[in-house]
Amino acid sequence: MVLTLREPPEEKEETVVKVEIVPEQQTVTNPQTILLRVFRYNPKAKRDEPRMVTYRVPMSKGLTVLDALLWVKENVDNGLSFRYSCRMGICGSCGMLINGKPSLGCETQVAELGTDVVEVGPLTNYDVIRDVATDFTDFFSHHSKIKPYLIRKENGEGTRIERELLQTEEQKLEFYQFTMCIMCGLCDAACPIVGMDKDFLGPQALAQAYRFGIDSRDQGWPERAEVVDSPHGCFRCELAGSCSAVCPKGVDPGLGVQLLKRQVLRRKVAHRV
Ligand code: SF4
Ligand code: SF4
Numbered sequence: 001m002v003l004t005l006r007e008p009p010e011e012k013e014e015t016v017v018k019v020e021i022v023p024e025q026q027t028v029t030n031p032q033t034i035l036l037r038v039f040r041y042n043p044k045a046k047r048d049e050p051r052m053v054t055y056r057v058p059m060s061k062g063l064t065v066l067d068a069l070l071w072v073k074e075n076v077d078n079g080l081s082f083r084y085s086c087r088m089g090i091c092g093s094c095g096m097l098i099n100g101k102p103s104l105g106c107e108t109q110v111a112e113l114g115t116d117v118v119e120v121g122p123l124t125n126y127d128v129i130r131d132v133a134t135d136f137t138d139f140f141s142h143h144s145k146i147k148p149y150l151i152r153k154e155n156g157e158g159t160r161i162e163r164e165l166l167q168t169e170e171q172k173l174e175f176y177q178f179t180m181c182i183m184c185g186l187c188d189a190a191c192p193i194v195g196m197d198k199d200f201l202g203p204q205a206l207a208q209a210y211r212f213g214i215d216s217r218d219q220g221w222p223e224r225a226e227v228v229d230s231p232h233g234c235f236r237c238e239l240a241g242s243c244s245a246v247c248p249k250g251v252d253p254g255l256g257v258q259l260l261k262r263q264v265l266r267r268k269v270a271h272r273v
């Protein structure tokens, strides 16, 4: 049986959605369609419960999971909630669990998944706002804590740098891969430590701390050291490596965290602190 959503509730009504049961024969695999099983839940609706709802979506060449969700929103249930913007792997907004793996909806083609049923849910380690949309407040807060920008003592934080700061190719390559981060948060969704410790800065923020700390133009280490070397900083990482396995941009945040540990220790030895 497939449950198809017909009448999305008004949030004010605080009622559980009504479902219509689609006849059994329509659930048989059809190469022209796919079944999309989507997590539905509105935490603000008192009587709502987390559940999976299945939709039949027309298959087409190049169909992405985000396209399939948009089709459902436009044709079946405009109350379905998820986040997206660029639809081209740049903005980092469309992170979601696809068949259990943190992925970008706009970069994941249904045909490449190799399954007739595609399961979509909210990213793990984030609170659900509604359905597939999750709350990134902690993620952005951790990112801002590591001061993700160049700090120069000569000008003071936040002021303009008046002269060109030259850098060799080797110096640039020390941090270059980490500049590819689009802040999609998939790495934090995959990290078991983020799941256990909400205050752990997480692989994204820590890799960015390394990115700025190793930049030859930056002079902000003293301001970041206290945060990255805290009980919720880089030494909380247990080197599971799952963060790097899911990054859609080829960044290796797990490596960034390990290099950051080395950076902290080297500076401690150098300054005897
Ligand atoms: S490191 Fe990769 S997975 Fe993590 S936020 Fe950046 S782009 Fe996303
Ligand atoms: S390597 Fe560290 S930051 Fe990355 S998933 Fe593992 S514990 Fe988390």
Ligand code: FES
Residues within 6 Å of the ligand: 084, 085, 086, 087, 088, 089, 090, 091, 092, 093, 094, 095, 104, 105, 106, 107
């Ligand atoms: S919609 Fe921007 S990365 Fe997917």
